[in-house]
Amino acid sequence: MTTDRRGRLAVTLCRDLPDFADLAAEWDALHRRCPTATPFQSHAWLHSWWLSYGVPGRLRVVLARRGGRLIGAAPLMLVHRPMPLLVPMGGAISDFFDILVDGEDTETAIGALERGLHRTAAHAVVDLREVRPGASAHLLFEAWPGVRSSRTDSTCLELPAEPIDALIGRMTGSRAQRTRAKLRRIDALGIECRPVPVHRVAGAIGTLLRLHELQWLGRGVNPEHLRPRFCAHLVRSARRMVRDGEASVREFLLDGEVVAADLSLRSARLTGGYLYGADPRLRERKVDVSSMLLREIAREAGGPDRGVLSLLRGSEQYKNHWGPDPVVNRRLLLARSALEPLLRSRGAQLAARDRAAETVGARFPGARNWRDLLSGLPAAGLAAVSRS
Structure with a gap:
């Protein structure tokens, strides 16, 4: 927990599903106050997704409160392959990721989430996929005190x-x-x-x-x-x-x-x-x-x-x-400065995967879901062809 000079700011980490379930009312209120929120950050979507796809012990949701009021949330989970990563809840069946910040207290929320995430990512790279232009996650990216990199992700229309x-x-x-x-x-x-x-x-x-x-x-x-x-x-x-x-x-x-x-x-x-x-x-x-x-x-x-x-x-x-x-989504990679080699390794993996995907796409233009297949992620979501 951290506090500001007025003793009102608290940053905590939610790791248990029952605790996340109990957040429903204040999460929904924050979702409505966040100007960049998409439907895939709603509590209904994320809680249900975890019940179907979550792994016990991997939940990592960073929460920021001022005076007891929830002003920021970063819904993440821990994975261990191909390396320790903090990745978005919602997985491949969600088209967009973003953090939630109170539009009336954005700067404070971003600062609190940055500190909480920096502490949570002590041994892991933060890998945020499908971040829309203008998303609040870009503010977190700019405020990040460690190493970072950004790549293109999916194209949306x-x-x-x-x-x-x-x-x-x-x-x-x-x-x-x-x-x-x-x-x-x-x-x-x-x-x-x-x-x-x-x-x-x-x-x-x-x-x-x-x-x-x-x-x-x-x-x-x-x-x-x-x-x-x-x-x-x-x-x-x-x-x-x-x-x-x-x-x-x-x-x-x-x-x-x-x-x-x-x-x-x-x-x-x-x-x-x-x-x-x-x-x-x-x-x-x-x-x-x-x-x-x-x-x-x-x-x-x-x-x-x-x-x-x-x-x-x-x-x-x-x-x-x-x-x-x-509209092109971005993939944001963040890590502590001490983990720069790990972040570079993750970037090299993604670059190699993108080159392989381009090769497959060029040779087999009719192939479906090749990005998901090459990424090793479940092809569960809104991959374009699958939803037509």
Whole structure:
């Protein structure tokens, strides 16, 4: 614990799951006060993720409080391969990482988290993946007193949080006409969009995953999406997030039958479509599923305070039709000065991995999830191709 001159600032380390569970109310309040927070830093998402993927004894959450009020949090965990590392909670199924800082006390929170993390990382390199431009983690990076380095990470695509008509207006004339015709066809078929209430989330997530598997049958579905632990995580997290207005689950019905379902997540300034499933028979009916889904997500994201509509990781062709802006995440490496050789070793490993990934991508452009395969991480998440 450390204290400022007024005796009000405390920095602690949470290592036990029950203690982290007890943080829910004040964590949620901090998440709402943090201007850079994404849905993947919500307590509902992280706590549920740990129940499915966490390893007992590895939890490392740095907490900063001023006068008893939580003003900063860094949700991390300890791994030992290929070396001692502190890495983000949320793993490969989370598109973005960030620390949480109180927007009304940012400087104090950053300083406290820097000191707490410096103490926690006595024997480990801090490896922060998928940090968005403008994220609070960049402030921590700049304040870090030891050694540090930064690398590019995944590319994400973003649109303004505007209604679908405004998004279509960004397209060229012929493409805009085709998109409007596709939406008219969806309406003519009578496809109905139905929001799912909290008490029906579990069943709707099951339907979503069944349709997701069906749509990718024979085409290399992400195997993590078929595992019970992933389903359990989505059900747990979505229940809380739908209840709290941080997520929406939707079902799309044709002739009374659910033919598609999707899950979108949101925070104060970012809304994104996370995962969907669609009956392959919709292709036979010439239904443009991506346009159908985006219209509903855009309706949800619209508003002066929503910020951006994120298409999340990956640059698949169907996303590029909308003319999104590419945004490149960063990978931030931090270590104590005494651990500079370890940080350099980690950087060399990542450089070699990136070169191997580029080689695989050039020789096998149709290969799926090659970055995750080469990284040795579970291909569990929002890797672009897996979520289409």
